[in-house]
Amino acid sequence: MPIGIxxxxxxxxxxxxxxxxxxxxxxxxxxxxxxxAAEIAEATEVSENSIHPVLNRLAERDLVRHREPYWAIGDLDAVREATTFASTAGFLDDELGPESRGEWLAAAREENEE
Structure with a gap:
């Protein structure tokens, strides 16, 4: 579905x-x-090509449940923990800047050299 410029x-x-x-x-x-899955894709505007991989990754973390052909929210405690983690990580990125994989690798190399 196209959108206006x-x-x-x-x-x-x-x-x-x-x-x-x-x-x-x-x-x-x-x-x-x-x-x-198609209903979730339509309601969330996630492409139908992407919805199954997204749902499967969420299921691996117990954030959604699956009984063919239906999907539902998973363990609410797991959802709460994931939401809290994402919120905290976002806050820290805003305050301290995003993490740099290169900096992590450099620090690990320096530690191994000592």
């Missing part, structure tokens, strides 16, 4: 939720129901 130009890539975040948010808000 004005909407395209006004979108800030930094403010965009991940597909996983949109799926979890949708399923939490509708935790009294289970949905087919």
């Amino acid at each position: 004005d909407e395209f130009d006004s979108r800030d890539p930094e403010d965009r939720d991940t597909n996983a975040e949109r799926v979890v948010r949708f399923l939490v808000r509708n935790r009294d129901k289970a949905y087919k």
Whole structure:
């Protein structure tokens, strides 16, 4: 589904939720129901090509449950912990700057050299 060029130009890539975040948010808000993957894709605007990998990754972390052909929110404690972790990581990135893999590797090399 195409969007207008004005909407395209006004979108800030930094403010965009991940597909996983949109799926979890949708399923939490509708935790009294289970949905087919295509229904979740449509409701969250996640492409149908991406929805199954997203759902499978979330299922590995117990954030969603699956009984063919339906998907539902998973363990709410796991969802709460994941949300808290993501929020904390985002706060730390904002305050201290994002982590640098290169800096981590350099520090590990220095530690091994000592």
